[in-house]
Amino acid sequence: MSLKHGLLGILDCGDMTGYELDRVFRDSLAFFWHAQTSQIYRELSVMEGLGWLSSTIVPQADRPNKKVYSLTAAGREELLRWLRTDQTADDFNTKNPFLMRLFFLGILPPEEGIRTLSRYRELCATALEALSSEDSIEEYRQFAPTPACARYWAITADFGKKFYEMGIAWAEESVGKLEELIK
Amino acid sequence: MSLKHGLLGILDCGDMTGYELDRVFRDSLAFFWHAQTSQIYRELSVMEGLGWLSSTIVPQADRPNKKVYSLTAAGREELLRWLRTDQTADDFNTKNPFLMRLFFLGILPPEEGIRTLSRYRELCATALEALSSEDSIEEYRQFAPTPACARYWAITADFGKKFYEMGIAWAEESVGKLEELIK
DNA sequence: TGGGTCATGTAACCTGTTACATGATTAG
DNA sequence: CTAATCATGTAACAGGTTACATGACCCA
Numbered sequence: 001m002s003l004k005h006g007l008l009g010i011l012d013c014g015d016m017t018g019y020e021l022d023r024v025f026r027d028s029l030a031f032f033w034h035a036q037t038s039q040i041y042r043e044l045s046v047m048e049g050l051g052w053l054s055s056t057i058v059p060q061a062d063r064p065n066k067k068v069y070s071l072t073a074a075g076r077e078e079l080l081r082w083l084r085t086d087q088t089a090d091d092f093n094t095k096n097p098f099l100m101r102l103f104f105l106g107i108l109p110p111e112e113g114i115r116t117l118s119r120y121r122e123l124c125a126t127a128l129e130a131l132s133s134e135d136s137i138e139e140y141r142q143f144a145p146t147p148a149c150a151r152y153w154a155i156t157a158d159f160g161k162k163f164y165e166m167g168i169a170w171a172e173e174s175v176g177k178l179e180e181l182i183k
Numbered sequence: 184m185s186l187k188h189g190l191l192g193i194l195d196c197g198d199m200t201g202y203e204l205d206r207v208f209r210d211s212l213a214f215f216w217h218a219q220t221s222q223i224y225r226e227l228s229v230m231e232g233l234g235w236l237s238s239t240i241v242p243q244a245d246r247p248n249k250k251v252y253s254l255t256a257a258g259r260e261e262l263l264r265w266l267r268t269d270q271t272a273d274d275f276n277t278k279n280p281f282l283m284r285l286f287f288l289g290i291l292p293p294e295e296g297i298r299t300l301s302r303y304r305e306l307c308a309t310a311l312e313a314l315s316s317e318d319s320i321e322e323y324r325q326f327a328p329t330p331a332c333a334r335y336w337a338i339t340a341d342f343g344k345k346f347y348e349m350g351i352a353w354a355e356e357s358v359g360k361l362e363e364l365i366k
Numbered sequence: 367t368g369g370g371t372c373a374t375g376t377a378a379c380c381t382g383t384t385a386c387a388t389g390a391t392t393a394g
Numbered sequence: 395c396t397a398a399t400c401a402t403g404t405a406a407c408a409g410g411t412t413a414c415a416t417g418a419c420c421c422a
Contacts, residue, residue, distance in 0.1 A: 002409090095216055178334075
């Protein structure tokens with residue numbers, strides 16, 4: 001149920017089109033939630049059917065018309081209900097395809113493991129740079145409906161940074177271990 | 184496609200029943216992959232249909248009969264194919280429901296944020312202990328088909344430990360930041 | 367003239383979750 | 395006596411992915 005609630009949360013910062021919501025996910029939430037464009041549009045129409053959102057079509061010259069969504073009272077209530085619900089069980093419901101593959105990589109020759117971990121290191125480094133030099137969450141501070149919201153955005157981004165730093169250190173250390181075995 | 188391949192990977196260590204595969208997921212892979220019992224049974228029969236697995240029913244006195252699955256040649260080929268495939272895109276396809284909720288928690292009073300982060304800290308501490316004092320991956324070393332496999336298991340577990348340690352440090356720091364705002 | 371951005375979607379499919387059903391044995 | 399473990403599943407649903415479709419405008 002998380003994408004729907006993520007969309008509610010963003011719409012609480014102001015009315016938006018599906019296209020703009022998609023950009024928010026790509027630009028600033030991607031490090032903890034990858035959403036497909038098609039899914040965003042689908043969820044939005046489901047949510048409108050549930051009465052959580054209302055929409056207005058805004059005609060534009062030069063560009064395709066926009067369908068702007070707004071939170072309804074029921075939508076805001078649902079957002080608050082979700083935020084207040086204990087989600088302990090869901091919070092640790094992880095699925096990490098990278099670790100799943102790595103777990104079995106001993107079946108292949110050690111060079112494969114070194115390659116996989118080195119590439120992971122690179123990906124972490126790139127992601128860390130993107131999160132730090134941003135474009136991303138810090139710049140969105142201006143859109144925060146309250147200063148408290150911006151504070152949580154920073155805490156979330158901080159998790160991302162620490163996560164990538166940890167990933168880099170772990171990958172380097174692990175590559176080291178595997179290289180020793182080849183010698 | 185990861186659960187199917189995870190099951191292939193485990194079955195490469197030896198024949199097993201759905202029930203035993205379920206226990207392996209619960210006991211030692213849970214920190215990177217939570218699988219439902221019902222899904223495991225369903226995927227196993229799909230995989231048998233694909234020709235990746237074969238099964239034998241082993242009658243037991245005193246206990247319900249067992250259905251023991253084995254990798255077929257086609258199944259092992261699929262496992263190798265999957266391991267050799269570049270999965271860069273999938274590796275960073277994250278979905279973190281905890282961060283999704285936290286991101287919007289500024290809407291609620293700060294006490295809620297402190298409670299949420301403190302509980303997260305506790306969950307990390309519990310998970311870290313479980314991973315360290317284990318029961319889990321280290322003890323499974325004996326089941327590794329090759330020593331290389333056990334090495335990757337340890338590298339994966341090390342990721343888990345570092346992840347939880349990072350989570351604890353981050354949660355403590357963040358609670359500190361939020362507490363300052365209340366005073 | 368070719369690729370990028372703006373803008374919105376549908377259809378089919380795959381993956382994951384929840385709730386339920388059954389029934390024997392064993393340990394506290 | 396009651397809860398846990400052993401053991402296997404089905405049905406319905408929710409959530410996520412992939413592939414495709416359309417079409418105008420703008421910049422190099």
